Amino acid sequence: MFKILSYLSILFFFLTGISGFAQVAEISSPDGKLKLNIFSENGKALYNVSFLGKVMLEKSPLGLITNESDFSKNLKFIDSKKDKVSKNYTNEKIKKSQVSYAANTLTVNFTNADNFNIGIEFQVSDNNIAFRYEIQPMKDRLSAVVQLEITGYRFQSQTTTFLSPMMKPMMGFARTAPSYESGYKADAELGTKADYGYVFPSLFHVGNDGWILLSETGVNSLYCASHLDTTSEKNLYQVAYPNMAENNGFGSTGAAISLPGKTPWRTITIGDSLKPIIETTIPFDVVEPMYEPSQKYTFGKSTWSWILWQDNSMNYEDQSLFIDLASKLGYEYILIDALWDKNIGKERMKDLIQYAKSKNVEVLLWYNSNGAANDAPMGPRNKMSSSIERKKEMKWLKDIGVKGLKVDFFGGDKQETMRLYEDILSDANDFGLKIIFHGATLPRGWEVMYPNYAGSEAVLASEMLYFSEDVRKQEAFFATLHPFIRNTVGSMEFGGTFLNKYLTKSNKDKNKRYTTDGFQLATAVLFQNPVQMFGVMPNSLSDAPKFQLDFMKEVPTLWDETVFIDGYPGKYSVIARRHQNQWFVAGVNAENAVQKLTLKLPMLAGKSVRFINDDSEGETSEKIITVGKNGELKIEIQSKGGFVIH
Structure with missing residues (x-):
């Protein structure tokens, strides 16, 4: 009996040792709530993501394939490096005119079977992960074509989706598709297939654990844009490149890049509520202006x-x-x-x-x-x-x-x-x-x-x-x-x-x-x-x-500021936006029943405001109201109706 227990103890130690060895790097957000782990297992690079101690994305694949070499398998971990990045910037065209961005960074380097190197750069800020690949020169090759990307996102089984399908190429009015003009299904089953995949951004509800928004940023003339597609695994989605039929069949579906070359950023926004989803600035945080404005543009x-x-x-x-x-x-x-x-x-x-x-x-x-x-x-x-x-x-x-x-x-x-x-x-x-x-x-x-x-x-x-x-x-x-x-x-x-x-x-x-x-x-x-x-x-x-x-x-x-107030995608939405010193709060209701809400509006606490709303007959009027000193306001939004506070 003792020998059996000793054997099991040794086996357990051996297995946990292998598991520990498989994890090659980790990094957390500045507030410590978001954690990213990188693994090297069976020649593959993988990652997982947890938020507030709960796994939000299970082990998911990393890598890509070029016409010169395969960076999706037979990968060997070389080393990793951590750092920090921060910047303050202004941009009047986005949801928040003044942004302060801070992230912890991690670069993980791998070599493949041909002894060529690829790096994966991660920036992890509060509620956000951005990552991209950097392909190094391959001997005398200073150019390559990225043919396929295997970047994936493996979700928990209880996850539901809010996705818009890619349109079939060369269809619709005068063969002008795809143009990102499809509708959505709310709370759809995980793994539901679409003929041509799904457009970015893509929203996922991870049961009681929170929300995940996937997208990409930093796409310019040096790369193709991508989208999301299902795989043979119900809970695994993967980055996909354009369909060959697009652009009347002209042009490559991959990306021709100069080496060393970087891909666009893949972005993941995670929260236990919808607030980080609404308020994220990650698409703008990790990119820079490509040229100087020739003049001051007005809008x-x-x-x-x-x-x-x-x-x-x-x-x-x-x-x-x-x-x-x-x-x-x-x-x-x-x-x-x-x-x-x-x-x-x-x-x-x-x-x-x-x-x-x-x-x-x-x-x-x-x-x-x-x-x-x-x-x-x-x-x-x-x-x-x-x-x-x-x-x-x-x-x-x-x-x-x-x-x-x-x-x-x-x-x-x-x-x-x-x-x-x-x-x-x-x-x-x-x-x-x-x-x-x-x-x-x-x-x-x-x-x-x-x-x-x-x-x-x-x-x-x-x-x-x-x-x-x-x-x-x-x-x-x-x-x-x-x-x-x-x-x-x-x-x-x-x-x-x-x-x-x-x-x-x-x-x-x-x-x-x-x-x-x-x-x-x-x-x-x-x-x-x-x-x-x-x-x-x-x-x-x-x-x-x-x-x-x-x-x-x-x-x-x-707008100078955007704040999530309340809502659920496909049911109702309430958002506050600030222009200079004036706040505008607006909401709409898609459900058949009246939506009765108690809004928390600390920015308007104790203030008199103009309130536009509909009555039960669908007639719209405006009146002056005063928000409670505690910032709370009870309202009703009629079915297919909306309101504005300004």
Whole structure:
């Protein structure tokens, strides 16, 4: 018996010794709550993540495969190095204008079967992990193609998902997909497959233990963008590169890099509540500006005729009406959408811009990104895809006083398309033009990287409310998701806030809204983008109540602080944002029942504020209320309704 016990003791010691040997490095966040462990087992590099002592991600794979060598297997740990990083930076285009970032860093180095080296750099801040690979030169090879990445995320079995599927390439309107415009399923089963994977960002609810948000940042012309896909293991998701069919089949699905070369950052945000998810700045913390701004860029609100008046409004007279509307609302811009080149023309556009200037309104113009990746017929076409044509066009735009462009219809996530995004931004900066992308991919740190970048759509946005009854019915559902997922990692040019009861030019007969006026006003705060095209129409000046127009004149598009107040994705969402010294609190309710809440608003404790809310009949009104001295406020949000405190 003693011999058996001794044998078991020795075996236990031996096994635990192997387990201990397998862990090669560890690092924690500055507050000690988030912990990352790195393992070397059976020739593979792995990691796991715990938060507040609870495992949030089980052992998950690391590595990639290039055309020169395989860094996914036969890996041998070499060494690791720890350090710290900190910085303070300002950026008016994101959810928080002044950011203080501090992280502990860890670099882990491995060698593979060919004796080539790869490093994995981690930055662990409070609630966030960012990591990327650095591939060293391979003998005389100073270039390589990264063909595949095996980076994975292995979840606990009780996890549910909040994911948006990648669109099938070369489908949809004029073969313009994928454009990150699919819907979401809330609390879906782990491992549910999608034909083309899921877009970043991706949200996961780890039962009672907390929340995880996955994304990537720092993608530029030197790499492809990636997305998330399921695997043969139900609880393991993996980074996936673009589908070959994207961009009309042109361009590689991998990434051509110079060596030594680094990949974009993979980001993981973790919390025991949704507060760190809403408030994270990790997409911006680990990137740097790629060039200096050629001038001071300004941002703000814009009118936009196309969203309800459609193509027929692209004429001199109707655009003059929307310039007048912008002037009366105090908006900085008008967006003149597709077909202006044909229906107004370049010569008359000069006169229209001068008219706008006389009204203190600046002009943004729409452009088709190119003609090679899709069949979108709207013009101007073939002006943005060629360097020579682009610079000619941008010089003309600068000369006539245009301040920015909305460039539409991109072909996917290949490196070839990432180059086009960057080329447009870089050239536009030379001519003092700000850029908004539409029909586009997720922005990945671009607010910091490109000073003239002014936002992207990359969401099932307001135009689909015009075209789809189903999307109108799900408007409240999606609105409660965006603050926690899409909009938390990057600016989101949604183009909503309709005051029309019917989403038509006539404001009657069809396309009835299923949400209240209070809901619409709330989205002006919930959805963040430095330039937002709002759906206020000329008829709103007479149809809408004065308090609604006053709010739409007052609401800013730039924020100094963003705070999570309450909510659950797909059910309801309440967020507070601060512009200078003024707080705006907004919430929406997607559920069929009234949402009764006690909000904790310490920033408004004891203060009198204006309160816009809906009654049980769906009528919206404004009144003055006083928040309790303890900062608590009891409210009710009607079904498909919303509120604003300002």
